[in-house]
Amino acid sequence: MNKAEEIKKVENLARKCKRCILYKYRKNVVFGSGNINSKLFFLGESPGKKEDEKGIPFCGKAGKILEQLFKSISLERQDVYITSVLKCRPPKNRNPKKDEIEKCSFYLDKQIEIVNPEVIVCLGRISLNYILKKYFNRKNFLITDLHGKIIEKNGKKIFPIFHPAFAIYNPKKFEIMKKDFKKLKGLIC
Numbered sequence: 233m234n235k236a237e238e239i240k241k242v243e244n245l246a247r248k249c250k251r252c253i254l255y256k257y258r259k260n261v262v263f264g265s266g267n268i269n270s271k272l273f274f275l276g277e278s279p280g281k282k283e284d285e286k287g288i289p290f291c292g293k294a295g296k297i298l299e300q301l302f303k304s305i306s307l308e309r310q311d312v313y314i315t316s317v318l319k320c321r322p323p324k325n326r327n328p329k330k331d332e333i334e335k336c337s338f339y340l341d342k343q344i345e346i347v348n349p350e351v352i353v354c355l356g357r358i359s360l361n362y363i364l365k366k367y368f369n370r371k372n373f374l375i376t377d378l379h380g381k382i383i384e385k386n387g388k389k390i391f392p393i394f395h396p397a398f399a400i401y402n403p404k405k406f407e408i409m410k411k412d413f414k415k416l417k418g419l420i421c
């Protein structure tokens with residue numbers, strides 16, 4: 233099986249998933265999109281209303297911010313792979329629960345294995361702490377302490393930044409994120 237077939241197989245499983253209660257509320261599974269051969273893997277938290285309606289990650293307000301950030305370093309969203317820790321929207325956009333994250337991790341771990349990126353860009357606290365625990369055996373770090381810093385172990389690199397939703401009504405956060413993105417560009421060029 234090639235990479236595209238492998239990822240499709242996992243996506244088909246996710247589309248039928250009933251591992252946690254969130255399947256009852258979803259309109260669409262928001263599996264992931266973009267370039268499966270990219271060096272960069274962007275990892276958000278969970279789909280919002282727009283994403284649930286369309287089945288595409290980061291297609292709402294936070295996605296617009298993310299696209300502006302891509303543009304600031306001459307990237308397009310099709311150049312990178314984008315997904316979130318949860319593939320289904322939690323009701324009223326509440327925080328993901330521990331058991332939902334655990335059950336959904338089957339899909340995320342497979343996506344990381346197949347895409348095999350150079351850098352996982354963690355968008356926000358939930359995604360940062362999932363990756364730190366899983367691959368780095370570290371726990372409970374704050375995005376405010378780690379954003380814009382590369383963390384490396386056994387050839388795996390992660391790069392935490394604030395979740396784009398933080399910048400929707402906060403131009404200062406947006407400027408910080410733009411600076412972090414410049415560092416990200418330095419990493420991949």
Ligand code: URA
Pocket residue numbers: 262275276277278279280283288289290291294295315316
């Ligand atoms: N926020 C996320 O973390 N993921 C999405 O897909 C949309 C908003």
